[in-house]
Amino acid sequence: MKRICLTVIFTILISFGVPAYADQAAEEILKAVVKIRSIVPKDAHTAHTLGSEREGNGVVIDSKGHILTIGYLITEAETIEVIGPEDKAINATFVGYDHNTGFGLLRADEPLGVEPIKLGQSLEVKEGEPILVAGHGGKDSVQVGWVITRKKFVGSWEYLLEDALFSAPPYSNFGGAALIDRKGQLLGIGSLFTQITTQGLGSIPCNMFVPIDLLKPILSDLMSRGRSREAPRPWLGLNAEEAHGRVFVLRVTSEGPAERAGLQPGDLILTVNGKAVNGLADFYRKVWALGNAGVDVSLGILRGTQIRDITVHSADRYQFLRLKPAKVL
Numbered sequence: 001m002k003r004i005c006l007t008v009i010f011t012i013l014i015s016f017g018v019p020a021y022a023d024q025a026a027e028e029i030l031k032a033v034v035k036i037r038s039i040v041p042k043d044a045h046t047a048h049t050l051g052s053e054r055e056g057n058g059v060v061i062d063s064k065g066h067i068l069t070i071g072y073l074i075t076e077a078e079t080i081e082v083i084g085p086e087d088k089a090i091n092a093t094f095v096g097y098d099h100n101t102g103f104g105l106l107r108a109d110e111p112l113g114v115e116p117i118k119l120g121q122s123l124e125v126k127e128g129e130p131i132l133v134a135g136h137g138g139k140d141s142v143q144v145g146w147v148i149t150r151k152k153f154v155g156s157w158e159y160l161l162e163d164a165l166f167s168a169p170p171y172s173n174f175g176g177a178a179l180i181d182r183k184g185q186l187l188g189i190g191s192l193f194t195q196i197t198t199q200g201l202g203s204i205p206c207n208m209f210v211p212i213d214l215l216k217p218i219l220s221d222l223m224s225r226g227r228s229r230e231a232p233r234p235w236l237g238l239n240a241e242e243a244h245g246r247v248f249v250l251r252v253t254s255e256g257p258a259e260r261a262g263l264q265p266g267d268l269i270l271t272v273n274g275k276a277v278n279g280l281a282d283f284y285r286k287v288w289a290l291g292n293a294g295v296d297v298s299l300g301i302l303r304g305t306q307i308r309d310i311t312v313h314s315a316d317r318y319q320f321l322r323l324k325p326a327k328v329l
Contacts, residue, residue, distance in 0.1 A: 027139065029184045031085040032060040032117040035136035036069055036092075036106070036176060038077035045253065045321055046076050056175030057135045058082065059186055060116045064107065066223065068215065069176035070191050071097040071104030076321055084112040085138065096222035099317050100233070101214045102159065102191055105222045117178065120185030122165065122211035125150065131187065132180040133207070135173040143171050149196060153208055154281045156239040156250060158317075161210065166196055168206040179209045186212050227318050232293040234314030238263060242280040256320065261312040264303065271300035287314075 036058045040047050050072055058069035067082060074080055080092040090112065095105040125131075127149055135141040145167045153164035165188050171177055177190035188209030195203045218228040237256020240247050249267040252259040269277055272286040287297055293316035301308050 026184065028115050029117060029180070030134055030138050030142065031114040033134045033136050033141075033178045034058050034060060034067060034085075034112065034114075035083035036067070036073055037081040037083070037089075038074050039079045040076050041078050044076040045255075046072070048254075050075075057173065057177045057190070058106065059176070059178045059189065060108075060112060060114050061119065061186070062116050065110075065112060066095065067092065067106050067108060068186075068189060069104045069106065070189050070210070071099070071102050073176055074104045074106055080106055082106070082108050082112070083136065084108075084114060086113075096226040097318065098218055098222060098228050099159075099235075100228065100230075101161070101218070102210050103189065103215055103218075103222070105219075117180075118183075118185045119212050119216070120181045120183065120187045122187045122213045125165065125181065125187055130182065131167055132178075133167060133171040133174075133190070134178045134180060135171070135176075141173070143169070145169055145171070148204060148206055149198070150211075151196075152281065153194075154242070154279075154284070156241055156280075158235060158238070158284060158287075160281055160284050161214075163211060165209040165211055166194070166206045167209060168204055170205045170207050174207045177207075179212075188212050232316040232318060233288045234290060234293050234295050234297060235317035235320070236263075236287065236297060236312050236314055237317075237320070240269070240280060240283070245279050247277055247280055247283045257312050257315045261310050263299070263301070263310055263312065266303070268302040269299055270302055270307065271298075273298045274300070293317075 036056050038054045040052045042052045054073050056073045058067040061068050081089045082092045083089050091109045092106045095107050097104045129147045131145055133143045133145050148168045149166045153161045174190040179188035181187050188211050191208045191210055194208050195205050197203050221229045236258045237253035238249055238258040239251040240249050247269040249265050252263055277283045295314055297312045297314050299310050
């Protein structure tokens, strides 16, 4: 990633009609982006796929030390450290995780001495608009980019965003990175590296950001309850991919609902409660439409040359991913 000074960055943005503000003010905004390190027990459910040592970014969003990040950095974490602008490691506490959006929330155990970043309006962002992407490290970790599109994003891990933000060029340290608008306000949180296919340009490497407007309705719940008060969606415990409108099982979570029901990698999902499945998003929507977590989900699958019916007793993903209780010696 090319490093450029703040003066150059904001000169570029001004050329796009962005209001000018002082380098000093810009540096204060960037101080709100911190580094996050977490340690996850090796026997945690997510350790196999996400690792037991995780590192990324987070953004200080209030004076109480609450830090917004992408949830996979801190889920099932045993210990969490935050590194602020002075490069001092401070312990932090897990606060909440919202599986529907992917947002994670933690709180620094000591004051970080930084000004919280203001939350922007992600719904107002238009395609082609200039933005900044920032990770921990101040002016040396900022990249100028553009919003190349906003569209639906479907993840293999039972995850769907109807209006995700995609920016380019891609930012390498994307996990928990801040998407910042021309006013110096937070537009989104970095989730992953991906590629978007556009007419005339082909495949464009980019990052997907979770829009900040999705946080506002659930923020108080995350702070007070650790999760949204909305009824949890049914979770099957599988990863799937789409090919030509068909949905294939890639992996089943160990000890999860799909594994217990006998679902296997390679199974082709044909129906949900007798209704044909047309793509991954359609599959998720049909499952979630059946009710809340705990509802039975009847799947018609093709395994080899045989069509089978399998009933999965869905679960609450938040409860499933809680840390295992300590062993009594």
